Amino acid sequence: MLDKHGIARRIARQLRDGYYVNLGIGIPTLVANYIPEGMQVVLQSENGLLGMGPFPWEGEEDPDLINAGKQTITTLPGSSFFDSALSFGMIRAGKVDLTVLGAMEVSDRGDIANWKIPGKMVKGMGGAMDLVASARNIIVAMQHTNKAGESKLLPECTLPLTGQSCVKQVVSELGFFDIDPRGFVLRERAPGVSVEEIVTKTAGRLVVEGEIPEMHLD
Amino acid sequence: MNKVYPDARMATADIPHGATLMLGGFGLCGIPENCISALVDSGVRDLTCISNNAGVDDFGIGLLLQRRQVRKMISSYVGENAEFERQLLSGELEVELIPQGTLATRCLATGYGMPAIYTPAGVGTEVAEGKEVRRFGDKDYLLEIAFQADFALVKAWKGDTHGNLIFRATSRNLNPLMAMGGNITIAEVEELLPAGSIDPNQIHTPGIYVHRIFQGSGYEKRIEQRTVRKRQDTNST
Numbered sequence: 062m063l064d065k066h067g068i069a070r071r072i073a074r075q076l077r078d079g080y081y082v083n084l085g086i087g088i089p090t091l092v093a094n095y096i097p098e099g100m101q102v103v104l105q106s107e108n109g110l111l112g113m114g115p116f117p118w119e120g121e122e123d124p125d126l127i128n129a130g131k132q133t134i135t136t137l138p139g140s141s142f143f144d145s146a147l148s149f150g151m152i153r154a155g156k157v158d159l160t161v162l163g164a165m166e167v168s169d170r171g172d173i174a175n176w177k178i179p180g181k182m183v184k185g186m187g188g189a190m191d192l193v194a195s196a197r198n199i200i201v202a203m204q205h206t207n208k209a210g211e212s213k214l215l216p217e218c219t220l221p222l223t224g225q226s227c228v229k230q231v232v233s234e235l236g237f238f239d240i241d242p243r244g245f246v247l248r249e250r251a252p253g254v255s256v257e258e259i260v261t262k263t264a265g266r267l268v269v270e271g272e273i274p275e276m277h278l279d
Numbered sequence: 280m281n282k283v284y285p286d287a288r289m290a291t292a293d294i295p296h297g298a299t300l301m302l303g304g305f306g307l308c309g310i311p312e313n314c315i316s317a318l319v320d321s322g323v324r325d326l327t328c329i330s331n332n333a334g335v336d337d338f339g340i341g342l343l344l345q346r347r348q349v350r351k352m353i354s355s356y357v358g359e360n361a362e363f364e365r366q367l368l369s370g371e372l373e374v375e376l377i378p379q380g381t382l383a384t385r386c387l388a389t390g391y392g393m394p395a396i397y398t399p400a401g402v403g404t405e406v407a408e409g410k411e412v413r414r415f416g417d418k419d420y421l422l423e424i425a426f427q428a429d430f431a432l433v434k435a436w437k438g439d440t441h442g443n444l445i446f447r448a449t450s451r452n453l454n455p456l457m458a459m460g461g462n463i464t465i466a467e468v469e470e471l472l473p474a475g476s477i478d479p480n481q482i483h484t485p486g487i488y489v490h491r492i493f494q495g496s497g498y499e500k501r502i503e504q505r506t507v508r509k510r511q512d513t514n515s516t
Contacts, residue, residue, distance in 0.1 A: 107379065108305045109449050119507040124308065124500035125436075125450040131306040131359075132506040142448055144455045144483075145305070145331070146387040149380025153398065172403075182368070183376065184358030190406060191380030194399035225403030 063234045063251045063276075068202050070095045070278045071232050071249075072161055075200060076102050080158040083107065083192060086130045088202040089161035103139070105157055107188040109148050112140030129188065149188065153195045160196035162189065164203045164228075166218045169244035169265030171228040173201060174220035186223060193224030205233035205262055212264035214238070214245055235259050237276060243268045249276040282442050282486070283471070284493040287317035290465045294323055294430055297350075301386065301431040301457035302330040302340060306359075306503050309450030310339050313467045313495040314432040318343060327351040329386075329426055331379060331453055333363045338501050347371065355379035359503065378406065381423050383456055388425035390459020390488065395424045431461025434495070435484070438468035439475070442489030443482045455484045464488055467495040 063071065065088045073095035076082065083105045084090050096102050104113040106128040113128055114135035122133040151157060166174040173193055176186040193199060206212055214231065231238040236259050237249040244266025247259060250273050260267060284290035291314055294300070304310030318326075319342050326349050333352055334341035343349050344362050351373040357363055366372035377385075378400040388396050397420035401407050411422040433454040436447035444466055446454055458464050466484075471494040 106449070108308075108452050116506045116508050119510055122502060122505055122507060123448065124502050125448040127306065127308050127449055127502075127504070131308070131503040133502055133504065134506070136448075142446075142451055144446075144451050145379065145383035145453050146456050149383055153380065153400075182364050185354060185356035185376045186378055186406075187356040188379040190378035190404065191398070191400040194402060222404045 062254055066091060067251070067278060068232050068234065071237060071276055072200055072202055073097065074278070075159065075230070076100060077158075078102075081105055081111070081156060083152070083157050083160045083196070085160075085162040085189070085192075087163045089163060090130070092161055105148070105151070106134070107145070107148050107152065107192070109143050109145055110136070110140065111143075112137045114140070149191050152191055155195065155197050157196060158198065160192050160199045162192065162199060162201055164201045164213070166213050166215055166220050167201055167203065167228050167231055168215050168218045169240065171226045171240045172218050173199075173223050173228050174218040176223050177221045179221070189223050193227045196227070199228050200230045200232060201228050202232055205235045210262075212262055214263045214265045216265045235262060246270070247273050249274055251276055280441070282490060282492050283440050284491050286493055287313035287467060287495070288320065290314070290467075290491045290493050291317045291321065291430075291432070294318065294321070296323055297325040298323070298429045299327040299427065300329065301426065301428040301461055302328055303431070303433040303452065303454035303457045304339070305331050305449065305452035307334065307339050307501050309434050309446070309452050309454055310334070311432040311434040311467050312498055313493075314465060315339060315342060318348065319346060322346070322348070324348045325350045327353065329353045329382070329428060329457075331355050331382060333357040333360050335359050335503065336362050338499070344372070351375065353377065353382070355382050383453055385423055385426045386453065386456035386460040389427070390456065393425060395422050397421065398423055426460055428457075428461050429463065431457040431464040433458045433464065433466050435466055435468045437470045437472060437477060438466055438489070438492050439472045439477050439486070440492070441474045442466065442486030442492050443474075443477055444468070444484040444486075444489060445477060445481055446483050451483065458484045459488045463490050465491045467493055469495060469498060
């Protein structure tokens with residue numbers, strides 16, 4: 062089984078040199094820690110920055126320089142600033158190669174719910190609806206089951222949707238899945254996880270073809 | 280031409296009860312601190328605020344919420360504000376949540392003189408309820424209407440007496456879009472310069488969009504999430 066760092070490491074293996082990538086808050090943010098050595102990946106922050114660098118050294122925080130999670134950050138050689146309309150313009154135009162998001166639920170058609178739980182205080186969707194509606198490739202990093210052990214990979218999302226038919230891949234603590242018209246297609250098992258466990262814990266349509274290899278993280 | 284006002288109080292003095300305002304900023308980054316303080320002091324109420332966020336309890340738009348000066352918020356994310364939550368749950372405050380890119384682009388459309396935009400954000404979700412859906416190619420888009428705002432309150436780094444503006448780092452965010460979108464745009468700047476002092480190549484917002492400008496003061500620039508790398512102590516192992 063993967064911990065959150067393991068999920069991030071597996072997603073980092075999907076990166077390619079020259080990719081422009083938008084990482085959501087939570088596990089997706091950790092992907093930045095596992096960009097392979099020698100590979101150049103440009104991180105987009107949707108409040109208006111390409112080329113997001115690491116957190117500043119203590120004492121060098123700049124209140125005018127934050128990421129979409131409102132954290133103080135830095136720039137890198139090659140960074141650029143722009144307004145929020147241009148930022149979502151480049152997202153809408155499909156210029157961002159990869160978007161990594163968290164989710165509360167994903168359906169076997171690629172629907173995603175990650176912004177609202179009825180009965181709880183609504184905080185808002187921020188840029189999530191724009192990102193999922195337009196990104197060329199969306200990988201979701203998520204927990205496979207909720208605290209009660211119920212699957213979050215579903216035939217149909219029960220929570221209000223963030224976007225429809227948009228998620229292409231899912232990495233959970235149990236495995237790596239493609240989403241195609243047949244549903245969740247199991248590609249890799251997490252270390253120590255059996256196909257049977259994945260079958261038991263996946264409520265949506267699941268396709269298991271042939272031998273499923275165990276995941277490599279590096 | 281005289282666009283220069285002495286301070287925030289004078290620049291915002293004619294904002295009436297019930298006005299619709301655009302307020303620049305993302306989180307607490309690049310918010311018009313001086314204008315917000317002037318509105319708190321003036322006591323103007325029943326405001327509709329178009330702003331990406333709603334500040335925190337004791338800063339930014341949170342100051343206006345504390346004093347019940349806001350009737351409606353139009354925002355994309357309002358998660359950092361307990362007073363906001365209380366007023367929303369009690370029904371004192373109306374809120375319209377819209378995707379961030381839609382919010383930004385509805386401001387842009389106003390400044391570009393376009394009545395509406397089509398965007399795929401929100402298709403198939405509750406954001407689409409009651410909106411026209413149109414298919415272009417193999418994809419559906421929502422018709423989203425350009426904003427109308429009586430006043431836009433924006434914060435820039437530098438400005439000149441013609442109203443030309445330059446923004447700094449990610450404090451640019453929605454500021455130039457809202458500057459274009461207000462019927463009357465009021466810009467507060469950290470440094471107000473005589474016309475001719477700024478290289479025209481460097482200007483982000485041309486002064487035609489800016490009706491009033493003033494030299495701001497006392498900027499707090501509060502940080503919401505202070506995240507840092509600790510320096511290694513070279514004396515330790």
